[in-house]
Amino acid sequence: MIFSLETWHITFFSLAVGLASTLVILPFGIVLAWLFARKEWPLKSVVETLVLLPLVMPPVSTGLILLKIFGRRSPIGQWLYERGIEIVFNWKGVLIAMATMSFPLLVRSVRTSFSEVNPRLEQIAATLGASALKIFFVITIPLAYRGIIAGALLAFSRALGEFGATILLAGNIPGKTQTLSLAIFNFVQTGNDPEAYILLGITVALAFIFVWCSEWLLRARKRA
């Protein structure tokens, strides 16, 4: 292809970390969404709101909070540092920033798809003697799987576009933590428009594909 090696590297790195971050949040997102959709518990609305916050907060401030949590001067950051785990200026920082920013989108979509599963089916399974765990995996998940995949795709797309939290937590280090969004920022800052347009094109194409797939899955669910 006509792209430079650097362009391929940036694209591959963004896709790989974005995918990893989506896989990491997927189990947590599914469990939390189920708790939101099916259970009533104290302070539920507070937790729901907290989970949604990164969706509406300025990404830079989310990044600042993450930097405060994982920086060497915080207890958590210090603990990790003593064990040789680096988050700041590292691909793990990219992953955490992406995961935090895309988690609300995942939870929201999955929660909706759980709510659309008819509780009667779950109740019938229970009267037939199925355990709660079995009902979850045999009834609830299979009936909601389109929404789960759609939510995961949406979260993945959001992860790919992440900028504000990433640049603060992981830095913008070419060849180490630089994602598509960060590279575009850098090229625009230095007036390298042709390179910026190439990466912009890749970003738009990827975002289009994933968001389109996500929407298609949701539409198919409505028809079914």
Add this chain to the structure above:
Amino acid sequence: MSPFNQSMRKSLSLVAVFFILSWAQTNARAEEIIVSAAASLTDVLKEISTGYQSKAKHTVKFNFGPSNGLARQIEEGAPADLFFSADLAQMDALDKNGRLEPGTRKNLLSNQLVIIVPADSKLALSSPKDLLKTEVKKIALAEPSSVPVGVYSNKYLADEGLWDQVKPKVVPVQDVRATLAAVESGNVEAGFVFKTDAVISNKVRIAYKVPIEKGPKITYPVAIVKESKKKDAARDFMNFLLSPASKAMFKKFGFVVID
């Protein structure tokens, strides 16, 4: 000498060579340092580090961002070894909190305010007064109340006693990049940017350089971060930044080198 002895001596000398080599290696360990640098320094630093990498044993990685964000990261203990800021205030704040290695801070670069016109423009400016000419209808300026280059341009024109007359022609834009775009497209007759911004576009021409003594004091300081674990490597690269070859490169990219 028996063949046994010969091979023995051979392997012994090999072992010796191995030890000497590994000793030499631990003594001059190749390290990877992280330089947090203002985004506006991206191109010139990439060029300089290519030259450095071909000679030196250390590897340099850059973390490019806005100076305030970079300072924030260092404040929180991010593993940066060298900080190259586009702003004195950020460096001062880190200095005050004891985050910089004492005695390593140096004001390395400065920048110059220039008036640009579209590359094909016939407009000649022998002094800023020529901005009052009728053929100059609009002048692009980064937001003169908040963006540094806009603030500086405003102050300069005020010092020259021209601001009140020029003001009706001023089109405030978002930043330096937007100023460049407005001039490039020919939608305005002139604009104020830094010299380093003017040289990255071949669709604009520098029509007037504000004399350095009349313009704003813009400073790019560099310093080693106190918590760096790789101070020797950081010092090595910093010395390279101060070398004549690097200074020539900074000048090529439009910077003013402070000696």
